[in-house]
Amino acid sequence: MTDRYEGSFYGRRKGKPLSPSRTKLVEDAMPRLALDLGSPVPADLTGLFDADVEDVCLEVGFGGGEHLLHRARENPTTGFIGVEPFVGSMAKVVTTVVAEDIKNIRLYDDDAINLLDWLPEASIDLAYQLYPDPWPKKRHWKRRFINQQNLDRYARVLKPGHQFRFASDIDTYVDWTLRHCRDHAAFEWTAQCASDWKTPWDNWPGTRYEAKAIREGRIGRYLTFLRV
Structure with missing residues (x-):
């Protein structure tokens, strides 16, 4: 049985x-x-960037843009590609990029699958997917972005030895992602102890989705996978 889903993996635009x-x-x-x-x-x-950058990171579904903007500000020699189909979120990030004249961000406002298929093989140094739409109802799980085919896409564009990072506060989606990455030959979970997946990455800025989860009593999980 395949995980393939012919349709969008995001909600309203x-x-x-x-x-x-x-x-x-x-x-x-x-x-x-x-x-x-x-x-x-x-x-x-x-x-692709107006700045002189040495490596390139990808964030699929940047939401409010807190993480994307923070990383771009603290890493001026890294280029960041941000993907977000929601118009309001894209407008917010564009406004900040223009106001602060941030030169190391490029954007894509449609389905991330299109971008992943366009990017060259082994061209991305780090990929993030943070607090994606969890599609919590079981009948909607097929719409979750993490599946065999999309992990194939991530594996193709990530450089070997580099990381794919995933965060979610929804236990079923965390388990789902662990299972799919465990079953994918190109990814290896790097956690050595429980704190490795309960602790955000260095200089973590937080996101509005994470803040909402905390207010509602849910705890974020932070998974790091190595592209082997």
Whole structure:
């Protein structure tokens, strides 16, 4: 039986309408910031950025952008590709990138599968997926992004010896991810003791989804897998 799901792995794309000023800002900035998957695939992703970067990280589903922006600010020589189909979240990040003139971020506002299939093989130094939509009802589990096919995609674009990081406060999704990565030959869980998966990564900024989980009594789990 396959995990393949033909359809989107995210929910709604639009919430409250953007203000006219923010709409214009996004329209003006996105041609410069957004990746064009219709263009030839670059041999070296570092050339995608306005900054001189040495390596490239990928965050799929950046939500409010807290983690993406924090990492980009603290690592100016690393390029960050952020994926988020939700219009409001994308607008928030674009506004901050423009206001702070952050030069080491590029964005993609559609299905992450398209981007993963476009990226060159072994081109990403680190990949994050943090607090993704858990699709908590069992009949919706097929819509969870972590599955055999998407792990194949992550494995293809990640450099061997580099990491895929996943965080969630939903126990069934944590178990789901552990099982799928355990069964995938390209990934190895790096945890040596319980604190390894109960403790966020260094300089963790937190996210609004994590804060919501804590308020509601749930605890985040932080999984690190090595691309072997």
